Amino acid sequence: MGNWFSNNSGTIVTDVVTIVAIIVAALIIRKITLTFIHRAVDKAAMRAESKPGRFLEAGLLMGAERRLQRTRALGSVLSSVASAAIMIIAALMVIDQLHISTGPILASVGVISAAIGFGARDVVTDLLAGIFMIMEDQYGVGDYIDAGDAKGTVEDVGLRITQLRDIDGVVWYVRNGTIKRIGNQSQGYARAIVDVPVSYAENPGRVRDVMVETAHQMFEDPEWKDSFLTEAPTVAGIESIEGDHMMMRVTVRTAARRSAEVARELRGRLLMAFDEAGVKVGIPAAAGTGT
Template sequence: MDGLVAWWESLGAWQVPLRVLLIIVGAIVIRLILQFVINRAVRGIVTGVKKKQGIDDTQALVATPLAAVRVVQRTRTLGGVLSGVVTTAIVIVAVLLVISTTFPNAAGAFSLITAAIGAGLGFGAQNIVKDVLNGLFMVIEDQLGVGDVVDLGPATGVVESVGIRITDIRDVNGTLWHVRNGEIVRIGNISQGWARAIIDLAVPYESDIDEVEALILTTALELADEPKWKRLILEKPEVWGIESISAEAIVIRLVVKTRTSAKDDVARELRARLKRTLDTAGIRLPALNSIVLTGFEGAGSIRGARPPKTSPLPVVEQPRPARAPKTPKSPKGAS
């Protein structure tokens, strides 16, 4: 021990740079250790959920109970937020230690400067504190998670990341919105619980309403009974009746309660089948104004079409007809 002290005193002017180097290396090591612990905890929880559900791919959780999906999303989001908090805290502490080591006599003056800066930036820093606290509470209370389709007011789309200050939202057009957590005053989350596919079908005014409603309901029930769609539909489809009447058409509403991630897929398949059913019945749909997707309707389509997976059909290769052998050409000049 005495030899180590003597060696340290013999460094002389090199003591300060060495201390600064040790502080930087220590901060990096501590950050790596804490990051490893956070990543391991997140990985352990996610792997446990997957193993409990008997799956390997996170995307397969879409067809599992909602609680499993929310645990995975919430854990990953919390892991990202904690990583940001740990990094920020370690950097601040390391900077303060480096300053106090480099300028040991400036501790009192540094305290006064810190107090003056704190008083001057108090009103500006409150927005940063508001962003951080609001982001933490949003994640802790499970208001949103990575992968959720949400409407935050300023932007609507899929949550790509939740930071300590900023939440990134990707809308249906591919635009990435950076929304400050402190500016989020309400959250509409359509990835929690269940969703409802609503189809408003306009039929000619002179159509037999009872017949049309029976055709619509029969088509929807046939879809709900098929194995590859049954797991995505939570309740039997319902015809709610006439939604509106005009001089050209009568609008009939069909609703289907689905899993949150399957609303658009079910709605698209239903529209296609209803169109074929009405064509077969000789009911021609009237021409109406085009519909522009906005809000949740547009956000829900951001992932594109994701029809249920089915087993591949066997491919039977047809044998190729045998080619006739080529006749050798006779050399020129031969008789």
């Protein structure tokens, strides 16, 4: 044993030094790479915060906060991938330096990886879905979304789990891989639709004029101006005729997530305007009913 060690001491020392050098080099390269990625992400985040939101006719599509969240999430994914790749390459180099054949090891790792991948395929699906959701900016924190099984305000977007809080305050944890469709009510614009039943005996043109005037008054009201987009309200007129009443409709393009409050306010103003103009509103009671 002593003779073998003395005969191979030079090779052993060389191998140890080489292994140490590989480990140190891998750590240094990993540190430099992560630092470069973090600086790039920080610069991109600063540009995201300083750059104004992108606007089209439909309204605000993407704001600084959404771009910031998206940039940091993608930077975290890139850092993890780069770190894993560097350490795997370093481990293979160390194994090779120990004069161990990497072929059987790689084959075994491939079989184990396949087994783990098959068993954890749901986790992999969730992670991939989360990455694409973030890259495509399908939704972000603060958005109100309908994810199929649950809907509510997004509180957190992770690579595997999306956290929602519904209108009752219940927190839902939805796996990204199970989301087949997303309805986002916070992007672009919303539409407020108000239907008012009016007596069949009323003049549709007169009713329409009252609705147009009321809707435009609200549109020009400074307190509600920010809730509307540049497009003026549209009175569609008679939406349907049912028995003794006709349904009159007015539609308004609003800022995202403002449609409900705009519809409530507009409905109240229309009822007051109809009352002042003497327009009969409501569905008459069915014949033969009453107290």
